[in-house]
Amino acid sequence: MYDISELKRCIGDLYEKHRGNNGGNVASYIPELGKANPDHFAISVVTVDGQEFSVGDSQHEFTIQSIIKPLAFLVALEIHGREKTLSHVGVEPSGDAFNSVELNPRTRLPYNPMVNAGAIAVASLIKGASPEAGVAALLQRLAIAVGRELRIDERVRDSESMTGSRNRAIAYLLHNFDVIDEQIDHTLHQYFSQCSVLVNSRDLAMIAATVANLGENPMSGKEAFALTYVRDAMAAMFTCGMYDYSGEWAYRVGVPAKSGVAGGIMAVINRQLGISVYSPRLDERGNSVRGIAVCTDLAEEFGLHAFEFMNPGSNFLRDA
Ligand code: GLU
Numbered sequence: 001m002y003d004i005s006e007l008k009r010c011i012g013d014l015y016e017k018h019r020g021n022n023g024g025n026v027a028s029y030i031p032e033l034g035k036a037n038p039d040h041f042a043i044s045v046v047t048v049d050g051q052e053f054s055v056g057d058s059q060h061e062f063t064i065q066s067i068i069k070p071l072a073f074l075v076a077l078e079i080h081g082r083e084k085t086l087s088h089v090g091v092e093p094s095g096d097a098f099n100s101v102e103l104n105p106r107t108r109l110p111y112n113p114m115v116n117a118g119a120i121a122v123a124s125l126i127k128g129a130s131p132e133a134g135v136a137a138l139l140q141r142l143a144i145a146v147g148r149e150l151r152i153d154e155r156v157r158d159s160e161s162m163t164g165s166r167n168r169a170i171a172y173l174l175h176n177f178d179v180i181d182e183q184i185d186h187t188l189h190q191y192f193s194q195c196s197v198l199v200n201s202r203d204l205a206m207i208a209a210t211v212a213n214l215g216e217n218p219m220s221g222k223e224a225f226a227l228t229y230v231r232d233a234m235a236a237m238f239t240c241g242m243y244d245y246s247g248e249w250a251y252r253v254g255v256p257a258k259s260g261v262a263g264g265i266m267a268v269i270n271r272q273l274g275i276s277v278y279s280p281r282l283d284e285r286g287n288s289v290r291g292i293a294v295c296t297d298l299a300e301e302f303g304l305h306a307f308e309f310m311n312p313g314s315n316f317l318r319d320a
Helices: 005-018 031-035 065-085 116-125 131-146 154-162 165-176 184-195 201-212 227-240 243-252 289-302 312-318
Strands: 042-047 052-056 257-259 264-269 273-278
Touching: 005 042, 005 052, 005 289, 031 154, 042 201, 052 201, 065 116, 065 131, 065 184, 065 201, 065 227, 065 257, 065 264, 116 165, 116 184, 131 184, 131 201, 154 184, 165 184, 201 227, 201 264, 201 273, 227 243, 227 257, 243 289, 264 289, 273 289
Parallel strands: none
Antiparallel strands: 042 052, 042 273, 257 264, 264 273
């Protein structure tokens, strides 16, 4: 057990340092997302031994968007196992935009579960017997991971569904190549719903800490995700989690992470810590501007990079 006070001080300092950064723009391609308050800003951390700290608008709810993708991938792996899941989606970075209407030409599968094509293939694998059942089953998992019931923002879901021609095109492409079955509307309902789960920054840090804690919620000790597959989700986040910044993120920050277009980022420090930042102004790659800045500084200060070799900060955390 370690004292969280150093971490608190640092998070407080980073909040002050970056709150004046007004760079970037709120996503508006899903009309409802454009209504977000651009000034909102929150940082949360939860340790695997159950200490937590948040600063800023940490109670403000926003839609999880793409941050659901590694979690949905975990659920698919649990239901179907590796072999079957990987016969529907690869684990190769694409180097293309997250919403590209494309498959890997070599495999005729989506590149990975972090791009929309892969996430829609995963949604098909976990969609359940009815549209309600698949969404309810995922919400149940998330409730264990965060320690409270979560709900869908139906206005965001419907807004995305009404303007989601690109995702529909992807779904038809997937069906054409036998990656998903003919229940296209059911699959898209699952996909749009899971992107629209409402979380706050504390929830996201709790999910990240649950993943860091090998699938067990650090507060309740309950299993949200099966231990066997947690590494699969971490690997996919590490290589593909930050849109077209994934390589640079791995280089500069060096931890598994996933961001979403509503402005959330969750970062997982394996067996130690979950971190989240919420700030809806995005850079040109779709990542939260303040989120990137905070995580980069935090990783530097505490030596969080997976390949860090000698930073006194890393000892501080690793003694935990
Ligand atoms: N629901 C969004 C879409 O498919 C997710 C985008 C994201 O957060 O990357 O466009």
